[in-house]
Amino acid sequence: MRMKKIINWRTLTMFLLVAVTGLIAMYFVNHNQAFYREPIGQVVAVKNGKPQKQKDTFDNVDHTTSQVVTVRVVNGKYKEQHIKVTNEFTDSHAMDQRYRVGDQVFLSIQRGGHGALSATIQGYKRDRVLVFLVWLVVCLLLLIMKFKGALAFLSVLLNAVIFFISIQLDLNFQGNHVMWIFGSLAFVFAVVTLLIVQGPTKQMMATLGATTIGTVLSMVISLLVFSWTHERGMYYESMQYVTQVARPLFLAETLLGSLGAVMDESTDIVSTLFELKTLNPDISAKSLFLSGRRVGQSIMGPLINVLFMIFMADTFTSSLLYIKNGNSWGYTFAMNMGLGTVQSLISGIGIVLAIPVASAFAGLLLGKRRA
């Protein structure tokens, strides 16, 4: 009873500490302009003009409104100066922003002929939102998950660091050997994550083995299907933000995208089987394998859906734009959702294959073999 009280007290202190840190961090990002080299302005007054009706060739009706925004420069050599900036926004806001009093924006300031300052708005300052959300996640984690939650977050942070190192590496090779770089890095990711989540145990080795084999098998099978179907219906030119050869980049994206889910599932299966072994040390390899399959059956559907929703949600906005630009449903699907669908399917194959592999691994490792 006493013990429990102390733990709760400690959690509470910890939580308060994080909450206060968060408030300080929020104050900091609201006042961190001095750390930016770009001039930043705070909107102090806004005057909107009359909306002008616009109609495009597809009969989409929209309105354009111009606004005069008065900003107070908050950093750099023009600090405390007030500048009037004109801005335009539309009802749809696809590429424009509507500014309101209190917004912080990046400026580019020019000095005119008579010493008068003029400026254009370069972008909206968004770091505040990120700091708020990170703080919210950390608070909730500590409040609900305590130590394990902190570990989970740590593993994600570590993976983010490795992720950026690998991109640096890829650029150093000028985009050659993309598959080798990200393939071996996927392995490093798996090792680091599983070490943090499970520690250096036999269980971790089994999970790692299942993850690796499941992923490699799914890539091999997919490449076979690619060559049988001559990659018909794969429009690599519809891939976004491509600065290197598109095909290997797409495969690397797919590999990394599915990695987390395959690890997730292998972990579930292997840890369940290890627990069954401790409950019943005489359990046979075959019945372990069958139990593993049963665990896998119920999680594979939801897990594939997790990735599917992530991949597809990203294509939602551009699909909408395609449809409103008079394209057919089929063309809209092919140009926006086609590659996402292929990614989901390959990941799905990896997730399903990991079930027998993980079950077999754990079964062979733990099960009693018949004499």
Place this chain on the structure above:
Amino acid sequence: MSTITGLGLVLLVLMVLVGGKQGWKSFLSIILNFGFLFFAVILIAFHLPPLAVTIFTGVVILAITIFMGEDDLLTTQTAFYASLIVLAVLILLIIPVEHWAMVQGFGEEDTEDLEGMSILIGINFLKVTVTTTVLSTLGAIAEAAMAISAGLAEVLQNHPQSTGKQLFHSGLSIGENIIGTTFNTLFFGFFGGFLALFIWFVGLGYSFSSIINNKIFVSELIMVLVSFVGVIITVPITSLVMARRKDKVVVDSSSKND
């Protein structure tokens, strides 16, 4: 045969081989989810209010994922109720966050892809962003809710006398065990798909400050962080729902035994 059909057939065969009837149902749930997602695009294109479309599609996709993923009624009903509560909380979080972040529509990096397109389509992309963010978290919520409620259903089966408080704590400890791998599923799912964009950022020498204020990057990171929030709050909410439903269930099963 197109590649999508080929891969789809391979996946179907594998799912039926490994999962039997359950595999077939899971495959069907993916197809149905795709159908409703595409339907949502069409509905918004017909100028239906995006928030209403979001709520409708969200509830339907949660129902499909959960009820077609499991047979056990106690597990699925608990998971479904819990995920509806989580969905409501997340929508209340996402709307102000997206209006604050203003990451709607397209970024400068999309300019090339948008060439020759009319972007003045008269639909507020800020509202569409709320839709996409909600949709991207649905799978994760459903999965977490099912993992917790399946675990708790098993606890109840082995220890029918557990009190609500004990169940709640068991739920939290199941949650602690799944949170690490779930976070990584989400991290890789989101960031793996954006490898090309990150290569763009690093290759073109974006500064740290321009990355953390970049429209597309911030929009993506908001999705990841909101999904994290969704998964974290799913754990206690599912445990609570199970603890409240327990009495009813225990009475049901004991009357069956009599």
